[in-house]
Amino acid sequence: MIIAIDGPAGAGKSTVAKILAKKLGFLYIDTGAMYRALTLKALDNHVPVNDEAAVIRLAQGVKIDLINNPDGPLTVMLDGKDVSLAIRQPRITQFVSDVAKIKEVRQVLVQMQREMGRRGDCILDGRDIGTVVFPGAQRKFFIDASPGERVNRRYKELNGLGQKVEEQDVAADLANRDKIDSTRQTSPLRQAADAIYIDTTALSIEQVVEKMYNSCKQNG
Numbered sequence: 001m002i003i004a005i006d007g008p009a010g011a012g013k014s015t016v017a018k019i020l021a022k023k024l025g026f027l028y029i030d031t032g033a034m035y036r037a038l039t040l041k042a043l044d045n046h047v048p049v050n051d052e053a054a055v056i057r058l059a060q061g062v063k064i065d066l067i068n069n070p071d072g073p074l075t076v077m078l079d080g081k082d083v084s085l086a087i088r089q090p091r092i093t094q095f096v097s098d099v100a101k102i103k104e105v106r107q108v109l110v111q112m113q114r115e116m117g118r119r120g121d122c123i124l125d126g127r128d129i130g131t132v133v134f135p136g137a138q139r140k141f142f143i144d145a146s147p148g149e150r151v152n153r154r155y156k157e158l159n160g161l162g163q164k165v166e167e168q169d170v171a172a173d174l175a176n177r178d179k180i181d182s183t184r185q186t187s188p189l190r191q192a193a194d195a196i197y198i199d200t201t202a203l204s205i206e207q208v209v210e211k212m213y214n215s216c217k218q219n220g
């Protein structure tokens, strides 16, 4: 079974996806982490993200692995190196949408995501899972929250990671990424017609997970 979770940045997709995956015993595939890993590779190799041909070449040779740990966060491996923390740096967040809007980059990473999805039951979260990566997914969710609440959640998350950030910078980053992610030509952020929409603004993590869990347990 494939469960697709899409939605804008800061809506809490990865938080609920991880918990739901554990509850169901499914593999969790964080596709945003893959775009982040490629962005890290570009920056570390001094490849400007607007040099599309060079970024595409990097994408074609990249090796990204996601390792599910039973009782801890996901491990993200880039060319054999653990980059789980490095991909959360502000410099990556700043440029990742520019990398993710390149059509050929998406083709390479979507291909990898489909291969990962064939390993068994899994939950994938991202922006185009229900529309492009797995349009035939058995369950699709679109997780949303008000812009103010998304800023609030992302601010707390970054603080939790020990990053000193200003709330206004988090707000500017989310607005900028929302704009690029939803207006790009190739697979922009869209709710699939058959996705279940959940506005999580006034819901706790547990309430969101319960709604999703109950839906997954229903037949059909």
Ligand code: DC
Pocket (backbone or CB within 6 Å): 009, 010, 031, 032, 033, 035, 036, 096, 097, 100, 101, 125, 126, 127, 128, 129, 177, 181
């Ligand atoms: O979910 P995230 O914030 O880690 O994602 C980082 C960026 O990657 C996000 O700004 C848009 C892009 N992305 C995408 O275009 N398609 C996906 N399936 C997942 C993420």
